[in-house]
Amino acid sequence: ANTLIVHRADMFGLAQLHQIRGRIGRAKARAFAYLTTDAKKPLSLSSERRLQVLQSLDNLGAGFQLASHDLDQRGGGNLLGDEQSGHIREVGVELYQQMLEDAVASLREAGEEVVDRGWSPAINVGAAVLIPEDYVPDLNVRLSLYRRLSDAENTEGREALAAELIDRFGPLPDEARQLLRIVGIKANCKIAHVERIDVGPKGAVLTLRNNTFPNPMGLVGLIQKNHAFWKLRPDQKIVVKGDWDTPEDRLKVAERITADLARVAGAA
Numbered sequence: 001a002n003t004l005i006v007h008r009a010d011m012f013g014l015a016q017l018h019q020i021r022g023r024i025g026r027a028k029a030r031a032f033a034y035l036t037t038d039a040k041k042p043l044s045l046s047s048e049r050r051l052q053v054l055q056s057l058d059n060l061g062a063g064f065q066l067a068s069h070d071l072d073q074r075g076g077g078n079l080l081g082d083e084q085s086g087h088i089r090e091v092g093v094e095l096y097q098q099m100l101e102d103a104v105a106s107l108r109e110a111g112e113e114v115v116d117r118g119w120s121p122a123i124n125v126g127a128a129v130l131i132p133e134d135y136v137p138d139l140n141v142r143l144s145l146y147r148r149l150s151d152a153e154n155t156e157g158r159e160a161l162a163a164e165l166i167d168r169f170g171p172l173p174d175e176a177r178q179l180l181r182i183v184g185i186k187a188n189c190k191i192a193h194v195e196r197i198d199v200g201p202k203g204a205v206l207t208l209r210n211n212t213f214p215n216p217m218g219l220v221g222l223i224q225k226n227h228a229f230w231k232l233r234p235d236q237k238i239v240v241k242g243d244w245d246t247p248e249d250r251l252k253v254a255e256r257i258t259a260d261l262a263r264v265a266g267a268a
Helices: 014-021 043-058 061-074 095-108 139-151 155-169 174-190 218-227 245-265
Strands: 003-006 032-035 122-124 194-200 204-210 230-232 240-241
Touching: 003 014, 014 032, 014 043, 122 174, 139 155, 139 174, 155 174, 174 194, 174 245, 194 245, 204 245, 218 230, 218 245
Parallel strands: 003 032, 122 194
Antiparallel strands: 194 204, 204 240, 230 240
16 A cells, blocks of 8 residues: 555644554555544644644655654653653763663662662642743754753853853743752752652642651651641651742742751751
8 A cells, every 4th residue: 555544633743643654655655644633623733733743744754854853842741850761862871871870780780789870750739830832942952951951960060051041041931940940859859858848739649769758856846846737657758737828839848948958867
């Protein structure tokens, strides 16, 4: 077969359309793929963009370009956390090399504990955190900025990067400003061994990495001081009660809680 018709192509994802289109055309046989849409329904901006991208990718190596466009349109999820996956271009050569070295060391040491340098806390506050495409149009530049953000573990580094963004691209949009704050929260979490923090409208739950805290007595004192709101559950999760209706409220409380924990952890 050398002809394919896709009905309502706007309902498919970019990767799906690329795979479907690849079902026809082999060797020297020229093939044709017709993508149809509903003439009575206007295309959404994202659907139109997907079809334009697919139309433009007709060369060898298009699969890699498509993956980059797909990541750009759908988002990368937890870009700075353990849940993110992908190829070298997304994580950066340095991080990929570190991951490879850790894996090799783990095999060589035959089960002995390997120092985990690369773990990253998961932060969930319900806020949009990204570098928008209309702020930094170039995909490669955005990926480079994400990698630099993941390395900005101190306040000075984050402030310097924010100043650079403003100088190069203009005032920070809310999403980028919130992303910088999330990176700061992650830095506090690493100091306090907080593996995950989920903040909702009625409270926050914090999970400690391996159920340990660098300064156990300091943690007990902090919880006792704030006993009306802070609790340590039997499963070693920390629960903080509160009313935080907006993402901005939840960001502020995540900053405050993790800063308190980092301060106590650093006093060990």
